[in-house]
Every structure is written in structure tokens, then in C-alpha cells.
Amino acid sequence: MIDDTVNDGAPRNETADDDLPTMSEDRAHATFLQQLPLLVALVLLWMMLWGSVSVLTILTGIVVALLVTRAFYLPPVELSRRFNPFWAIAFLTRFFGELFVASFQVAALAFAPKGRSRSAIVRVQLRTRADIIMTLTSITISLVPGSLVIEVDRRHAVLYVHVLGASSADDVEEARHHTLSIERLIIAAIGSKAEWELVR
Amino acid sequence: MFDLEPWDTILDISSAVLLVVGAALSLAAAVGLIRFPDALARLHAATKPQILGLILIVIALALSVRSWAALLLLLPVIVFQMLTSPISAHMVGRSGYRTGAYDPDGLVADELAPDIEEASRSSVVSSDDDEA
Numbered sequence: 001m002i003d004d005t006v007n008d009g010a011p012r013n014e015t016a017d018d019d020l021p022t023m024s025e026d027r028a029h030a031t032f033l034q035q036l037p038l039l040v041a042l043v044l045l046w047m048m049l050w051g052s053v054s055v056l057t058i059l060t061g062i063v064v065a066l067l068v069t070r071a072f073y074l075p076p077v078e079l080s081r082r083f084n085p086f087w088a089i090a091f092l093t094r095f096f097g098e099l100f101v102a103s104f105q106v107a108a109l110a111f112a113p114k115g116r117s118r119s120a121i122v123r124v125q126l127r128t129r130a131d132i133i134m135t136l137t138s139i140t141i142s143l144v145p146g147s148l149v150i151e152v153d154r155r156h157a158v159l160y161v162h163v164l165g166a167s168s169a170d171d172v173e174e175a176r177h178h179t180l181s182i183e184r185l186i187i188a189a190i191g192s193k194a195e196w197e198l199v200r
Numbered sequence: 201m202f203d204l205e206p207w208d209t210i211l212d213i214s215s216a217v218l219l220v221v222g223a224a225l226s227l228a229a230a231v232g233l234i235r236f237p238d239a240l241a242r243l244h245a246a247t248k249p250q251i252l253g254l255i256l257i258v259i260a261l262a263l264s265v266r267s268w269a270a271l272l273l274l275l276p277v278i279v280f281q282m283l284t285s286p287i288s289a290h291m292v293g294r295s296g297y298r299t300g301a302y303d304p305d306g307l308v309a310d311e312l313a314p315d316i317e318e319a320s321r322s323s324v325v326s327s328d329d330d331e332a
Binding site for chain 1: 236
């Protein structure tokens with residue numbers, strides 16, 4: 001979803017293989033710490049799927065989690081180490097509220113007379129440079145009915161959003177504004193200090 | 201024991217209501233899938249109302265089964281649905297746009313087309329564009 005785009009999309013945080021040894025050791029350590037939440041989540045999921053909490057499920061869970069993260073290696077997620085619970089709750093409330101309202105709007109559109117549902121593809125220039133925030137914004141936009149991310153330009157942090165039921169230039173501007181306000185909420189919740197200052 | 205009974209009834213009724221609303225949303229998704237004009241618009245119907253529909257149905261199940269084990273099984277259903285459906289929608293939408301499986305007349309604005317054109321003009325990018 002975030003990787004291949006119109007551009008060559010060279011990863012910004014590419015780990016160079018020919019780094020100094022000390023550097024790569026640092027990185028290896030950092031990535032293990034960064035991977036820890038993922039490993040814990042995978043073990044929890046494993047226990048959920050088995051429906052039991054026992055030594056056996058925990059041990060097999062750890063083995064499976066390690067295997068999965070080695071076999072399907074993903075670039076480490078870079079978190080900003082900043083978390084604001086107030087904004088996180090604000091974001092979740094807004095997200096579920098929109099999910100609820102928009103679901104019924106799209107449902108109504110489905111039953112509306114034909115020829116009314118026009119749409120638009122809107123280019124949204126995000127202000128963030130963090131992959132995690134771009135990803136979360138895209139997922140949120142895509143989950144809320146009526147909007148869908150059909151193309152991502154990762155290098156320039158641009159989302160192309162397909163908006164259902166847009167009929168005028170005003171609707172296009174509103175969709176752009178809406179996407180940016182979601183991005184702002186996510187930055188407020190988990191973005192770095194610098195980015196939060198930027199969108200404040 | 202009979203203290204619990206009205207509580208049980210309330211839970212059962214809310215579970216039934218949620219089931220019906222969830223099913224109605226899934227029906228709307230199916231109707232939209234048929235009635236929306238092009239592939240991109242149909243994607244909205246295919247992925248969206250159905251998410252809230254699924255959430256409501258899962259809540260309804262949790263309310264009627266009322267056991268922690270069931271809840272722990274139901275939670276990943278929602279989480280995975282919410283994680284995977286935007287990605288599949290994105291992939292279908294992206295290839296749908298690239299292969300022209302949409303109705304240009306139905307678009308009030310298309311701010312992607314000029315950018316793709318510009319990107320494919322530059323030679324560095326065009327090779328990557330071909331494989332996409």
C-alpha cells in the first residue's frame with residue numbers, strides 16, 4: 001500500500017548494507033526493540049486463535065512469531081516516541097463516528113435513483129513525512145465509506161483519493177480538507193513534535 | 201437467578217437489532233455493487249458499508265454468546281477486516297484506474313491523470329511505470 005508508486009519510491013529510511021559495523025549493530029538492536037510490540041501482538045493473536053493461555057501456546061506463539069517476522073521481513077516501523085492519549089481518543093471517536101455516518105450515506109447512495117453518484121479523484125499533499133502516519137491516514141480514509149485511496153506517491157507524501165458522491169468543485173475542496181484534518185488528528189496523537197508544531 | 205432475566209432479554213433484543221442493521225448494511229453493499237456505475241465506485245460499495253455491517257454483526261454475536269472466549273475470537277475478525285480491506289480496495293482501485301476500468305465522464309475532477317502523465321514522461325520513472 002505504501003511501497004510502489006508512480007515514482008521509483010526510494011525508501012527514505014533505507015538501511016544501507018555497507019554501513020560501518022558499529023552502525024549496523026546499533027540498527028540491529030534498534031530493530032529488535034522496534035519489533036518487540038509486533039512480536040508481542042503476534043503471540044497474543046496466536047493465543048487468541050487457540051483460545052487458551054498456557055505455557056504451550058505462549059512458547060509455540062513465540063516460535064511462530066519469530067518465524068513469521070523472519071520469513072516475511074518488513075521494514076521497521078519508525079515511531080516518533082510521542083503519544084498523546086487525548087488526541088488518540090479524539091481520533092478514534094471521530095473515526096468511528098464517521099464510519100457510522102458514512103456507512104449509512106453510502107448505503108443510501110446505493111438505493112438512490114441512478115445517475116446521481118458522480119465522483120472525483122482528489123490529489124492531497126500531506127504535510128507529514130512519516131510512513132506510519134501516511135499509512136494510518138490512508139487506512140482511515142479508505143475505511144470511511146465514500147473515500148478510497150487509489151494511488152500513493154510515497155516520496156512526495158501525496159495521496160490520490162477517490163471520492164464517491166462528489167458533484168462540484170466545493171466537494172473536491174472539502175474532501176481535500178477532510179483528508180488533511182484526519183492527518184492532523186493522527187499527527188496530534190502519535191506524530192513527532194516537529195510535525196505537530198507544523199500542523200498545529 | 202430471575203434477577204438476571206430482564207438483563208438477558210435486553211441483551212438478546214439489542215443483539216437481534218444489531219444483527220438486522222448489520223445485515224441491512226451488507227445488503228446495501230450488495231445493491232451498490234450492482235448499481236454503481238463503474239469499478240471504482242463499486243469498490244466503495246464492496247468494501248465500506250460492509251465493514252460497519254460486520255462490526256455490528258460481531259457485536260451482536262458477542263452480546264448473544266456472552267463469553268470471553270468468543271470475544272477473543274471475534275476481536276481479530278474485526279481487526280483483520282479493518283487492516284486488510286483498505287489494502288485490497290487500494291490494490292483493486294489502483295489497477296482499476298490504470299486499466300481504465302472506470303467512467304471518465306462520471307468524474308468531476310481527476311487530479312491523478314496529469315501526474316501520471318508527467319511521471320511517465322520522465323525517463324527514470326517510466327521503466328517502473330511499465331511494470332506497474
